[in-house]
Amino acid sequence: MMNHIAEVKLGLARHADAADLIEANRQSRHYHHPFAAPFIDQEGFDSWFSQMLTGASRGLVARHASSGGIIGVFTLSQIALGNFRSAYLGYYGMVAFAGQGLMRQALDLVLDHAFTEIGLNRVEANIQPDNHRSVALVERCGFEKEGFSPRYLKIGGEWRDHLRYARLAPIPERG
Secondary structure (H helix, E strand, O other), X not given: OXXXXXXXXXXXXXXXXXXXXXXXXXXXXXXXXXXXXXXXOHHHHHHHHHHHHHOOOEEEEEEEOOOOOEEEEEEEEEEEOOOOOEXXXXXXXXXXXXXXXXXXXXXXXXXHHHHHHHOOOEEEEEEOOOOHHHHHHHHHOOOEEEEEEEEEEEEOOEEEEEEEEEEEOOOOOOO
């Protein structure tokens, strides 16, 4: 595991996470609908995991510190370094841990990883307007709303509008 806060441990996705992720996604299928459609079988996991290995993406798994249950999955994708230092954030939580504030702890760890470990300056999250829980989560974690993107992403065979949020890295203090 790479980091933890109280009840949450965050680590890079590993092939060994497959069975736990597939089962957690199956149990949370109705909870995710219609905002996300995560993999629910080995083939889907393999496809997702291969993107974490070959592209400019990083998959992170948040687990409950004591039970080891999966709280949520986070993806930093299209990671660009150089002068841009930016990435897109995707995530979803699991129904078994809903409403406990653990996704907030997990997202704080993801942002710390993005800003300190990767060295990003900006993390952008695009969220469907009716996904009130996701909007509330990013707002609680300091993201600022930047705009609205019509027909931004195709989910479940339909082009869906999204709200665009971003969080910038803290400016280091000069000493």
